[in-house]
Amino acid sequence: MTTMIDQTERDLLPFAGRLARLRDVTLADADMLDQWSRELEVGSFNDFGPREPIAREPLTRGPLRNDRNGMLIVERIADGAPVGTIGWRRVTVYGPSPTCDAWQIGIELIPSARGVGLGSERLVADYLFASTDLARVEASTDVANLAEQRSLEKAGYTREGVMRRAQFRAGAYHDLAYYSRLRGE
Amino acid sequence: MTETDVVSLTSTARGRLPHTGRTVRLRDVTLADADMLDAWFDQREPGSFNDFGQPHRPTPRDALAARPLRDEQRGTLIVERLEDSAPIGTVSWHVRRYGPTSESQCFNFGIELLAWARGHGYGTEAQRLLADWLFLASDVNRVEASTDVDNLPEQRSLDKAGFVREGVQRGCQFRAGAYHDMITYSRVRSDR
Numbered sequence: 599m600t601t602m603i604d605q606t607e608r609d610l611l612p613f614a615g616r617l618a619r620l621r622d623v624t625l626a627d628a629d630m631l632d633q634w635s636r637e638l639e640v641g642s643f644n645d646f647g648p649r650e651p652i653a654r655e656p657l658t659r660g661p662l663r664n665d666r667n668g669m670l671i672v673e674r675i676a677d678g679a680p681v682g683t684i685g686w687r688r689v690t691v692y693g694p695s696p697t698c699d700a701w702q703i704g705i706e707l708i709p710s711a712r713g714v715g716l717g718s719e720r721l722v723a724d725y726l727f728a729s730t731d732l733a734r735v736e737a738s739t740d741v742a743n744l745a746e747q748r749s750l751e752k753a754g755y756t757r758e759g760v761m762r763r764a765q766f767r768a769g770a771y772h773d774l775a776y777y778s779r780l781r782g783e
Numbered sequence: 784m785t786e787t788d789v790v791s792l793t794s795t796a797r798g799r800l801p802h803t804g805r806t807v808r809l810r811d812v813t814l815a816d817a818d819m820l821d822a823w824f825d826q827r828e829p830g831s832f833n834d835f836g837q838p839h840r841p842t843p844r845d846a847l848a849a850r851p852l853r854d855e856q857r858g859t860l861i862v863e864r865l866e867d868s869a870p871i872g873t874v875s876w877h878v879r880r881y882g883p884t885s886e887s888q889c890f891n892f893g894i895e896l897l898a899w900a901r902g903h904g905y906g907t908e909a910q911r912l913l914a915d916w917l918f919l920a921s922d923v924n925r926v927e928a929s930t931d932v933d934n935l936p937e938q939r940s941l942d943k944a945g946f947v948r949e950g951v952q953r954g955c956q957f958r959a960g961a962y963h964d965m966i967t968y969s970r971v972r973s974d975r
Binding site for chain 2: 646691692693694695697698700733734736738756758759760761762763764765766767771774776778780
């Protein structure tokens with residue numbers, strides 16, 4: 599079974615929903631992405647300390663996605679404005695064969711695009727199911743991040759449990775709520 | 784702090800082996816165990832929860848001649864019964880991470896006992912000992928294990944060994960032609 603993201607025959611980007619679409623990152627986005635990183639609220643759920651500038655060189659060669667991980671820009675359809683990123687990486691923890699792999703997603707929207715129900719979490723799962731052969735898309739979020747938990751539930755993800763004291767951030771261990779969407783759900 | 788600090792098991796001052804309990808002890812794998820481990824693999828029951836239908840990779844003798852079977856990312860120990868020093872199985876672990884910080888790494892472990900050694904509480908003690916030893920020998924804050932939702936003996940064993948049931952990862956493991964749900968259990972330092 600192959601799990602490559604095929605960039606030719608199954609190139610589905612941009613991948614559009616009702617309110618948002620996902621598109622590849624290009625070199626022209628690099629300054630904007632760095633700006634977003636600098637503006638990330640200190641102490642917020644995605645803040646693990648200062649970030650390195652995004653590497654330009656890989657962007658000159660092509661989009662930021664391969665068979666291990668990837669990142670796309672979330673664009674608001676109403677005005678075409680880029681409002682955040684959504685990324686994924688392959689998790690290989692559930693068994694010895696590639697058929698046990700899953701995609702774990704992570705999302706980061708600029709403040710003005712939050713809480714308006716753009717549906718990015720649903721879109722990225724749809725995109726990953728359409729463009730790869732893996733059967734599970736999962737997401738985890740701090741138990742204190744109620745907004746993201748609501749988003750994931752609205753996007754059709756099922757809450758699976760809480761991984762206790764799993765993530766160290768801002769000087770303390772945090773519990774992570776786990777969610778997943780399976781192919782066909 | 785370097786990337787692998789919290790999962791480092793290289794300190795000689797902490798977590799000395801063998802780690803001994805009431806009925807079993809955990810000890811390092813040696814070159815003398817290689818034939819036995821290969822034979823155990825060949826005797827594994829087809830279709831059992833640890834059978835992924837993968838070809839047998841022989842125990843790495845060259846590596847074993849130089850050092851025990853553990854590094855910064857994974858490791859294996861032998862479970863030995865105290866009363867007759869009989870090796871009855873293995874416990875193994877690997878690093879799993881829940882975030883970009885070094886401290887967000889934890890250990891996920893598994894156990895495999897010979898059929899005749901199951902059902903006597905040896906596995907329960909071995910899993911408790913392994914978690915104790917990993918907390919002693921490293922700086923991780925969390926030790927976890929997952930098992931098929933149909934593997935009730937292992938769930939009972941993890942319960943008895945003091946692990947907390949956290950949730951079910953749906954359809955995450957493909958084995959024997961089908962996707963299986965897995966239950967995750969954990970112990971964190973503050974549980975003790």
